[in-house]
Amino acid sequence: MTLALISSDAVSAPHDAADASSSSSSSSAVWAELQKESRMGALGAETGRREIRRISLADFDRRRDEIAAQLWDAAVDVGFFQLVDHGLPLDTIRAAFAEAERFFALPDAVKARRPLQKALNAGWESKAQVRPSTGTPDQKESYQITRPHMDGLWPTEDELPGFRTALLAFEAQSRAIGMQVLSCFADRLGLARDFFDRAHNPDSPHYQSTLRLLHYYAIPPEAQANLDLWRAGAHTDFDCLTLLYQRQGQGGLQVCPGKEMDAQEWTPIPPDEDAITCNIGDMLMRWSDDQLPSNFHRVKNPLPGEYMGPRYSLAFFCQADKDVLIESPSGKYPPITAGDYLKQRVAANFKAY
Numbered sequence: 001m002t003l004a005l006i007s008s009d010a011v012s013a014p015h016d017a018a019d020a021s022s023s024s025s026s027s028s029a030v031w032a033e034l035q036k037e038s039r040m041g042a043l044g045a046e047t048g049r050r051e052i053r054r055i056s057l058a059d060f061d062r063r064r065d066e067i068a069a070q071l072w073d074a075a076v077d078v079g080f081f082q083l084v085d086h087g088l089p090l091d092t093i094r095a096a097f098a099e100a101e102r103f104f105a106l107p108d109a110v111k112a113r114r115p116l117q118k119a120l121n122a123g124w125e126s127k128a129q130v131r132p133s134t135g136t137p138d139q140k141e142s143y144q145i146t147r148p149h150m151d152g153l154w155p156t157e158d159e160l161p162g163f164r165t166a167l168l169a170f171e172a173q174s175r176a177i178g179m180q181v182l183s184c185f186a187d188r189l190g191l192a193r194d195f196f197d198r199a200h201n202p203d204s205p206h207y208q209s210t211l212r213l214l215h216y217y218a219i220p221p222e223a224q225a226n227l228d229l230w231r232a233g234a235h236t237d238f239d240c241l242t243l244l245y246q247r248q249g250q251g252g253l254q255v256c257p258g259k260e261m262d263a264q265e266w267t268p269i270p271p272d273e274d275a276i277t278c279n280i281g282d283m284l285m286r287w288s289d290d291q292l293p294s295n296f297h298r299v300k301n302p303l304p305g306e307y308m309g310p311r312y313s314l315a316f317f318c319q320a321d322k323d324v325l326i327e328s329p330s331g332k333y334p335p336i337t338a339g340d341y342l343k344q345r346v347a348a349n350f351k352a353y
Contacts, residue, residue: 003198004325004335050078050257050267054275058085060180068184072292075185075280078267079295080255082275083243086177090273093245096170096314099163100213103143103155104312110159111143118346120149121210121319139231139301145171145211147202171211174243174316175202178209181278182241182318189288196240199320199338206322208342209239216252216311219302231299237317238345239281245314246271249307253277255297266298283319283341286326286333 053074057067074081103111108126116125126141145167154164182196200209216231231252246253254266269277285294302308320326322339 003192003195004327049265050255052078052080052082052255052267052269052277054082054084056085057083057087057177057180064184064187068187071181071184072188075292078255078257079293080269080277080279080297082269082272082277083177083181084275086276088173088177088276092170092173093273093314095166096245097247097312099160099166099170100143100215100312100314102160103163103213104141104215106155106159110155111141114143114153114155116144117149117153119343120146121208121342121346122146122149123153138233140214140216142215143213145213146208147171148205148207167211167213170314171209171316172202174211175200175209175318177276178241178243178316178318182284185284185288185292189291196318196320199324200240200318201321204321204323206324206339208319208322208338210317210319212315212317214311214313214315216299216313218310219308231301231311234296234298236294236296237279237281238283238342239317239319240284240287241318242279242281243316243318244277244279246273246277247312248273250309250311250313251307252299252302252311253297254300255279255295257295258293266300269297281317281319282345283326283338286328289328289330289332 053070055067055070055074060067071081111124111126114124116123116128122144124141124143127137127139130137147168157164179197179200182200183193186193186195201207202209234256244253248271251268251271253269253271255269256264256266279297280292280294282294284292299311319342320338322337322342324338325335326333326338326341327335
């Protein structure tokens with residue numbers, strides 16, 4: 001498969017009956033995915049039967065084939081895995097968390113000057129993400145950094161000195177790790193090794209990979225017995241690959257692999273600041289003809305006796321550039337540009353913007 005790019009005109013609208021049919025098929029496929037998600041709102045049960053594998057990236061060039069096999073097996077089994085020996089210093093990760101805390105500590109009135117631009121997936125929102133699985137707002141705020149679309153959305157140097165420089169550097173470091181992992185999947189899928197690197201081009205105006213800072217609100221005493229609200233309702237990610245940084249002691253992330261979906265059995269993924277938790281997203285599932293599953297996951301509210309304070313995480317979403325055509329090798333899924341796909345999924349998740 002070659003990397004297909006679509007002109008900006010072609011992305012905006014179909015030009016003939018065949019294109020219109022393809023667009024309709026793509027919309028129907030996305031709708032089916034959303035319908036599937038809408039059935040995942042139950043509390044379910046927690047299980048420890050699944051292993052979230054830890055995969056070392058040490059000596060990557062020499063061990064590439066071994067690492068690729070381990071990544072593939074973990075992705076096929078659970079869709080989630082954790083990277084260790086990834087080369088990103090712990091001090092750098094902690095510094096990025098400190099920058100996120102600085103941003104979220106700003107008054108809401110200041111953050112609101114950088115509102116989420118839904119069509120561009122950039123900016124700040126609070127309790128605006130309504131998952132199809134729950135129909136209620138996620139109990140969090142977030143700030144999306146998408147390189148080509150940040151004009152007017154950065155805090156000023158007076159407000160947060162050094163914030164922009166630090167997080168752009170962290171975004172680039174996260175992308176580099178993501179491309180290492182995706183190059184292994186490209187090998188296994190019979191694609192050019194740099195296929196996904198070219199599909200996520202940070203120098204392109206169509207680049208839409210996103211670094212997302214997340215702050216889940218502390219649970220107030222009067223709500224601590226209420227399980228009707230979720231920090232993040234059950235969902236799959238829209239991208240190719242997600243890299244998630246978690247803080248020690250701030251848990252709640254759970255995954256429901258496909259085999260457990262009907263019973264809604266959830267496997268916890270304990271936070272470990274030495275590891276990067278990764279999962280397969282919908283784009284890569286399409287590109288692999290479902291060989292690599294994009295599985296449901298959520299962030300549950302803590303239970304009585306568990307940590308009730310704020311939870312911070314950092315997520316980097318490897319989202320293919322807007323003008324890249326996502327093609328299912330067997331034709332199982334209709335072709336769709338990454339821009340159109342992301343637009344449809346974001347529109348279904350952010351009701352208030």
